[in-house]
Amino acid sequence: MNNYYALILCGGSGTRLWPLSRQLRPKQLLSLNGKETLLQQTAKRLLLHVPAKNLFTVTHEDHKFEVKGQLAEVAPDAVANVLAEPFARNTLPAIAWSVDQIYQKDPNAIIGVFSSDHAIDNEVAFIGAWQKAETLAQQDYLVLLGIKPDALTTGYGYIKPGNKIVDGNMPVFEVAQFIEKPELKLAKQFIAKGYFWNSGIFVFKASIFMQMLTQYQPRMASQLSNINTDNFTETYASFSNISIDYGLAEKADKIAIVPVDMAWSDLGSWESIYQKQAKDEDNNVVHGDVFIQDTSNSLLWSQSGVLATMGLNNVVVVQTPDATLVCDKSRTEEIKSLVERIKLHKAELAETHLTVHRPWGTYTVLAESTNFKLKCIVVNPNEKLSMQMHNHRSEHWVVVEGEATVIKNGIESTLQENQSTFIPKTNHHRLENKGNTPLIIIEVQCGDYVGEDDIIRFDDQYGRTEN
Amino acid sequence: MNNYYALILCGGSGTRLWPLSRQLRPKQLLSLNGKETLLQQTAKRLLLHVPAKNLFTVTHEDHKFEVKGQLAEVAPDAVANVLAEPFARNTLPAIAWSVDQIYQKDPNAIIGVFSSDHAIDNEVAFIGAWQKAETLAQQDYLVLLGIKPDALTTGYGYIKPGNKIVDGNMPVFEVAQFIEKPELKLAKQFIAKGYFWNSGIFVFKASIFMQMLTQYQPRMASQLSNINTDNFTETYASFSNISIDYGLAEKADKIAIVPVDMAWSDLGSWESIYQKQAKDEDNNVVHGDVFIQDTSNSLLWSQSGVLATMGLNNVVVVQTPDATLVCDKSRTEEIKSLVERIKLHKAELAETHLTVHRPWGTYTVLAESTNFKLKCIVVNPNEKLSMQMHNHRSEHWVVVEGEATVIKNGIESTLQENQSTFIPKTNHHRLENKGNTPLIIIEVQCGDYVGEDDIIRFDDQYGRTEN
Numbered sequence: 001m002n003n004y005y006a007l008i009l010c011g012g013s014g015t016r017l018w019p020l021s022r023q024l025r026p027k028q029l030l031s032l033n034g035k036e037t038l039l040q041q042t043a044k045r046l047l048l049h050v051p052a053k054n055l056f057t058v059t060h061e062d063h064k065f066e067v068k069g070q071l072a073e074v075a076p077d078a079v080a081n082v083l084a085e086p087f088a089r090n091t092l093p094a095i096a097w098s099v100d101q102i103y104q105k106d107p108n109a110i111i112g113v114f115s116s117d118h119a120i121d122n123e124v125a126f127i128g129a130w131q132k133a134e135t136l137a138q139q140d141y142l143v144l145l146g147i148k149p150d151a152l153t154t155g156y157g158y159i160k161p162g163n164k165i166v167d168g169n170m171p172v173f174e175v176a177q178f179i180e181k182p183e184l185k186l187a188k189q190f191i192a193k194g195y196f197w198n199s200g201i202f203v204f205k206a207s208i209f210m211q212m213l214t215q216y217q218p219r220m221a222s223q224l225s226n227i228n229t230d231n232f233t234e235t236y237a238s239f240s241n242i243s244i245d246y247g248l249a250e251k252a253d254k255i256a257i258v259p260v261d262m263a264w265s266d267l268g269s270w271e272s273i274y275q276k277q278a279k280d281e282d283n284n285v286v287h288g289d290v291f292i293q294d295t296s297n298s299l300l301w302s303q304s305g306v307l308a309t310m311g312l313n314n315v316v317v318v319q320t321p322d323a324t325l326v327c328d329k330s331r332t333e334e335i336k337s338l339v340e341r342i343k344l345h346k347a348e349l350a351e352t353h354l355t356v357h358r359p360w361g362t363y364t365v366l367a368e369s370t371n372f373k374l375k376c377i378v379v380n381p382n383e384k385l386s387m388q389m390h391n392h393r394s395e396h397w398v399v400v401e402g403e404a405t406v407i408k409n410g411i412e413s414t415l416q417e418n419q420s421t422f423i424p425k426t427n428h429h430r431l432e433n434k435g436n437t438p439l440i441i442i443e444v445q446c447g448d449y450v451g452e453d454d455i456i457r458f459d460d461q462y463g464r465t466e467n
Numbered sequence: 468m469n470n471y472y473a474l475i476l477c478g479g480s481g482t483r484l485w486p487l488s489r490q491l492r493p494k495q496l497l498s499l500n501g502k503e504t505l506l507q508q509t510a511k512r513l514l515l516h517v518p519a520k521n522l523f524t525v526t527h528e529d530h531k532f533e534v535k536g537q538l539a540e541v542a543p544d545a546v547a548n549v550l551a552e553p554f555a556r557n558t559l560p561a562i563a564w565s566v567d568q569i570y571q572k573d574p575n576a577i578i579g580v581f582s583s584d585h586a587i588d589n590e591v592a593f594i595g596a597w598q599k600a601e602t603l604a605q606q607d608y609l610v611l612l613g614i615k616p617d618a619l620t621t622g623y624g625y626i627k628p629g630n631k632i633v634d635g636n637m638p639v640f641e642v643a644q645f646i647e648k649p650e651l652k653l654a655k656q657f658i659a660k661g662y663f664w665n666s667g668i669f670v671f672k673a674s675i676f677m678q679m680l681t682q683y684q685p686r687m688a689s690q691l692s693n694i695n696t697d698n699f700t701e702t703y704a705s706f707s708n709i710s711i712d713y714g715l716a717e718k719a720d721k722i723a724i725v726p727v728d729m730a731w732s733d734l735g736s737w738e739s740i741y742q743k744q745a746k747d748e749d750n751n752v753v754h755g756d757v758f759i760q761d762t763s764n765s766l767l768w769s770q771s772g773v774l775a776t777m778g779l780n781n782v783v784v785v786q787t788p789d790a791t792l793v794c795d796k797s798r799t800e801e802i803k804s805l806v807e808r809i810k811l812h813k814a815e816l817a818e819t820h821l822t823v824h825r826p827w828g829t830y831t832v833l834a835e836s837t838n839f840k841l842k843c844i845v846v847n848p849n850e851k852l853s854m855q856m857h858n859h860r861s862e863h864w865v866v867v868e869g870e871a872t873v874i875k876n877g878i879e880s881t882l883q884e885n886q887s888t889f890i891p892k893t894n895h896h897r898l899e900n901k902g903n904t905p906l907i908i909i910e911v912q913c914g915d916y917v918g919e920d921d922i923i924r925f926d927d928q929y930g931r932t933e934n
Contacts, residue, residue, distance in 0.1 A: 019775070289813070293805045294798075305788070306816055308486070310805050311795030315779075321772070324786055326793055328778030331761075338760045338777050346756070349773055366833040367843055367909075371884075372867035374841070374909055376834055396887050398863045398911040400839035417838075418913040420863050422887065442834075442841055444865040444909045446885040 002054070003108040004134065005206075006046040007098050010039060010059035010067055010116040011088055015339045015350070016268055019323035020303065023351040028116035029066055032273055036074070039067065039116045043075045046114060049127050052077035057116070058098045060085050065359035065462060086233045092247040093220065093239035095202075096213055100224050103206035110137050111209070113202045113244075119276055121263035129260035132170050133203035136256045141165075142212065142249060143203040144175065146196030146257040147264045154181055155268060155333060157198040157245070158190045165256055175255045178245060196259055200266075202244065209248075216251045217242070270316045270325075270332040274299040288319075298329065321354045359462040360385055361438070373450040377431070379404075379439040384432035386460035393447030393454060395423040397431070402439035405432040428458065469521070470575040471601065472673075473513040474565050477506060477526035477534055477583040478555055482806045482817070483735055486790035487770065490818040495583035496533055499740055503541070506534065506583045510542045513581060516594050519544035524583070525565045527552050532826035532929060553700045559714040560687065560706035562669075563680055567691050570673035577604050578676070580669045580711075586743055588730035596727035599637050600670035603723045608632075609679065609716060610670040611642065613663030613724040614731045621648055622735060622800060624665035624712070625657045632723055642722045645712060663726050667733075669711065676715075683718045684709070737783045737792075737799040741766040755786075765796065788821045826929040827852055828905070840917040844898070846871075846906040851899035853927035860914030860921060862890040864898070869906035872899040895925065 012026035021027040028039045036044070039057075046055055055078040059067045064084040071078045083098050095113055102109045112130055120126045133143040146159050162176035178198065182190060214221040220239060227235045240247070249255060265272050277285040277299075284295060288302030293310040300307055304321040314329045323342075327335065343350035355364040360383035367374040373393075379385065379402075387407070397404070398420040406413050406421055407430040415421060423429045425447060433439035447454075457464055479493035488494040495506045503511070506524075513522055522545040526534045531551040538545050550565050562580055569576045579597055587593045600610040613626050629643035645665065649657060681688040687706060694702045707714070716722055732739050744752040744766075751762060755769030760777040767774055771788040781796045790809075794802065810817035822831040827850035834841040840860075846852065846869075854874070864871070864887060871882040874897040875890060882888060890896045892914060900906035914921075924931055 019773075291805060291809050291812075293801075293808070302791075306486075306790040306809065306813060307793070308790065308805055308809060309793045310801060311798040312782075312793060315793070317791075317793050319791055323773040323775065324769075324784075324791055326774070326776045326779060326782070326784050331778040334760075334777060338758060338775055341760070342758050342773065342775060345758075346773060366841065369867070372907075372909075374833065374843075376841075394885055396863075396865045398913070400836070400911065400913055418861055420887070420889065420911075442839075442909075442911045444867065444887075446865070446867055 002051075003106055003110055004050050005054045005056065005102055005106070005109050005111045006050045007095065007102070007111055007113045008039070008042055008046070008055070008057040008116045009091060009094060009113060010057050010063065011085075011091075011094065012117060013088075015336050016333075017270060017273070018335055018339045018342075018350065019320045019325050020301070020318055022349075022353055024062055025066075025353055025357070026063075026117070027267065029063065029070065032267065033119065033276055037070055038119075038267065039070050040074045042114060042116045042118070043071055043078060045120060045123055045126065046112075047075055048123060049130060050112075053081070056081040056083065056098055056102060058083040058085060058094045060088055066357045069357075069359070086236050089236065089239045090241045091200075091244045092217065092242045093236070095244055096209075096217075096220060096224055097227075097236070097239075099206050099209050103210055107207060109206040110134055111204060111206055113200075115200050115266065117267055118199075119263075119265045119267050122261070125260055125262040126264075128170065129258050129262065130201075130203065132172065133256075133258045136165070136172055136258065137203045137205050137208070140205060140208050141254050141256040142208065142252045143172075143256045143258060144249065145199045145201040145203075146173075146259045147199050148259055148261040149191045149195075149197055150261070150263075152184070152187060152191060154184050154187050155272075156266070157181055158187070158195045159198050159257055160190075160193075160195050161257055161259070171259070173257050173259070175249075175257050178250050196257060197264075198245070199260075199264060200245075202249070212248055212252055217247050220247075268333075269335070270299055270318065270327070271329055274316070274329065323349050358385075359383070359464075361433075363443075368450070371446065371448065371450070373445040375443040375445070377441050377443055379431060379433040379441075381433055381436050381438065384461065385430060386457040386462075386464060387428060387430040388455050388457050389428050390425055390447070390454045391456070392425060392449035393445045394425045395429075396444040396446070397421050397423065398442045398444075400440050400442055402433060402437050403435045404439050404441060405434050406430070407432075430459075469518075470573055470577055471517050472521045472523065472569055472573070472576050472578040473517045474562065474569070474578055474580045475506070475509055475513070475522070475524040475583045476558060476561060476580060477524050477530065478552075478558075478561065479584060480555075482803050483800075484737060484740070485802055485806045485809075485817065486787045486792055487768070487785055489816075489820055491529055492533075492820055492824070493530075493584070494734065496530065496537065499734065500586065500743055504537055505585075505734065506537050507541045509581060509583045509585070510538055510545060512587060512590055512593065513579075514542055515590060516597060517579075520548070523548040523550065523565055523569060525550040525552060525561045527555055533824045536824075536826070553703050556703065556706045557708045558667075558711045559684070559709045560703070562711055563676075563684075563687060563691055564694075564703070564706075566673050566676050570677055574674060576673040577601050578671060578673055580667075582667050582733065584734055585666075586730075586732045586734050589728070592727055592729040593731075595637065596725050596729065597668075597670065599633075599639065600668075600723075600725045603632070603639055603725065604670045604672050604675070607672060607675050608721050608723040609675065609719045610639075610723045610725060611716065612666045612668040612670075613640075613726045614666050615726055615728040616658045616662075616664055617728070617730075619651070619654060619658060621651050621654050622739075623733070624648055625654070625662045626665050626724055627657075627660075627662050628724055628726070638726070640724050640726070642716075642724050645717050663724060664731075665712070666727075666731060667712075669716070679715055679719055684714050687714075735800075736802070737766055737785065737794070738796055741783070741796065790816050825852075826850070826931075828900075830910075835917070838913065838915065838917070840912040842910045842912070844908045844910055846898060846900040846908075848900055848903050848905065851928065852897060853924040853929075853931060854895060854897040855922050855924050856895050857892055857914070857921045858923070859892060859916035860912045861892045862896075863911040863913070864888050864890065865909045865911075867907050867909055869900060869904050870902045871906050871908060872901050873897070874899075897926075
């Protein structure tokens with residue numbers, strides 16, 4: 001069992017669940033159905049079958065600290081296994097690079113690859129199918145979990161099963177054909193014919209995967225074999241932007257599908273979030289400070305402030321501190337194009353929230369003007385920001401909760417609640433929380449320029465002196 | 468012409484245009500259709516016929532400074548004529564108290580009474596009808612402007628005209644009957660029969676009004692004749708909560724109606740705001756940072772943050788920093804009950820905005836916790852806050868724009884941009900802007916209690932040392 005591994009793909013652009021998800025905070029990092037984030041739920045589910053030290057996660061460099069922070073809460077031994085991509089390059093490069101690293105450590109590894117943002121309510125069925133897939137992987141198959149459709153949808157790719165490889169109450173088939181997201185009419189036919197949804201969950205021997213990569217994507221395999229710390233970034237940049245489906249699975253001869261009915265959803269739209277959540281008597285999903293009157297079949301989600309509705313049906317409203325979406329519930333798949341338009345005019349609204357996560361905690365922009373910016377900074381216990389300076393802005397800090405350790409030009413001092421300090425521009429400074437409770441400070445930045453990029457880091461425990 | 472007066476009724480609960488309007492900022496104080504507020508538009512319209520010194524405004528004590536500030540911009544000579552009610556007591560007490568004061572100064576006054584929150588697009592027709600009403604008032608009539616209906620609506624009271632008093636191209640009728648907001652079927656019949664909408668605009672001789680008050684509301688007339696500075700508040704509190712329609716107009720024998728077609732609207736609902744505004748090609752009214760896709764016949768109003776919509780029709784969305792309304796456009800008359808419910812749970816959301824107007828400028832609450840509160844304070848040029856102290860909170864001030872004059876325990880100092888000061892609790896202090904540009908400071912309050920009522924005022928140029 002020690003050669004069983006799980007690899008979590010933790011990428012995603014954050015557009016489909018906008019405005020709650022953003023580029024720097026895609027849906028797998030959000031709590032959508034409970035206290036834990038989708039990533040944490042995924043990790044816990046995988047730990048039912050593999051030990052944390054065999055759980056790997058591949059994510060974008062931008063999300064590395066957040067991913068590690070979330071894993072630390074549910075799978076501490078998996079924190080060291082977080083692999084950070086310098087660029088998002090679709091699923092095949094991410095998987096190939098990760099599998100290669102596992103393979104080098106354990107040539108006998110059998111690896112399952114999982115999305116970080118899916119809901120799977122029937123964990124017993126899931127684990128059963130995964131184990132079944134592993135037995136097929138032992139026989140050198142590239143194995144895919146196929147979901148038995150429980151609704152008519154055009155939102156998923158379909159798989160046509162071929163010959164039966166294994167009989168019994170959990171049969172296994174060859175894959176006859178991969179079909180991209182179909183039209184509604186075709187989807188209906190596919191379901192009638194017993195096709196399955198493509199779950200994106202693969203299981204394989206690492207050695208077989210590497211063989212297949214060499215066979216079907218020889219250029220990528222060769223690039224990978226030559227990768228090293230010196231050429232890492234440029235090599236990664238040159239990987240083809242290709243999915244595992246298109247680049248490997250559709251080409252493979254020995255590919256099997258394990259059908260499973262596990263109450264699965266890819267939570268790919270607000271409509272699918274709506275489907276998964278508990279409803280009130282009028283079939284509404286309500287989250288946060290929401291007042292409704294004569295409203296039905298709607299998703300009403302407020303992350304900030306009060307949301308009041310009247311006379312609505314089949315509507316999705318999602319309210320965040322800086323953006324609100326109001327959308328016909330049957331059309332939430334189309335949000336992407338709307339977000340693309342917003343991105344053209346207000347890029348920051350597609351990229352970040354007002355609250356930004358950092359390895360040491362968070363900051364929230366409370367007000368901003370051309371010559372000042374106001375932040376609420378939360379430093380987690382025993383964390384510290386980098387030693388840094390700014391060329392254009394001075395900073396006024398007021399401690400409102402906890403105790404701050406401040407270094408200014410080499411001199412350390414301690415600030416209690418209701419104490420303040422001033423950091424003139426070009427002054428080298430560092431903020432640290434040596435306490436056991438969160439430190440909250442209000443920071444008023446003043447200067448001719450208050451952009452985030454006016455920062456020079458001299459020493460950083462998170463290795464961020466480069467950017 | 469010097470005995471022609473106008474009285475603006477500037478009351479209102481602020482519920483019907485929630486969340487943009489609040490109790491402390493009702494719709495007449497908002498800019499809804501242009502740069503000027505409805506109050507300012509009303510004042511300018513009345514100045515077409517009366518001089519500013521003959522323009523009186525009656526409002527609630529809570530709105531006094533804001534009303535004066537708004538009038539100062541468009542009718543400086545009317546600022547001294549702002550009358551502040553200690554309690555809201557419906558239209559008759561407000562009018563009677565105001566008329567009595569004008570009457571005492573000018574026994575020959577002829578007074579027009581106007582709402583502060585109506586739209587009147589045809590000013591020529593309006594002034595013509597007002598002047599016509601004044602000629603009837605000279606003949607001791609209580610005169611009412613009647614609006615020729617231009618839409619089928621149940622949102623207004625109707626007036627059945629009686630005998631024709633004056634013939635010609637602007638005929639005048641006796642009033643046969645007042646009818647409360649009718650059912651749709653009845654409204655249809657009324658319009659077919661040539662009934663008019665009750666505009667709420669009255670014109671009368673002050674002397675005749677006082678006579679009628681004595682005749683029909685003898686108790687109120689007597690209370691009014693005995694009112695003085697000592698008993699003012701308790702007398703006002705004891706006035707009947709009664710409208711001029713019910714208390715006087717419906718009882719009066721000598722009452723006339725001047726019909727007028729002046730593109731009038733009482734802007735009493737979001738639907739009526741929608742009707743009055745310019746539309747885009749899909750018949751949407753769009754205000755603020757709004758991104759729409761496949762959306763039509765809707766009012767999309769963002770005061771703060773981005774609003775994005777997709778696949779909507781006939782919907783009203785109004786977004787403010789702390790509350791958003793999403794409502795079927797044909798049902799905006801029903802908002803009142805929704806706001807009543809919100810008020811029960813979150814009173815502050817029905818009463819105030821995050822930005823609060825003060826005689827000296829504004830403050831905006833940017834963040835709040837149990838032990839700290841963060842404000843952005845804007846002090847207008849040449850204004851100062853009261854000399855004050857707080858028992859529970861200390862304050863940190865950082866100047867981010869302009870120059871602050873600060874008095875702390877009797878010592879005056881000046882703070883420039885990027886300078887800060889600390890006001891320990893119980894310290895007597897005052898903030899002043901002696902400059903010609905707005906002063907903006909960020910205030911961080913720390914203490915065991917940070918409620919607005921922890922303030923003791925010692926000296927205040929706006930006379931607020933009592934509260």
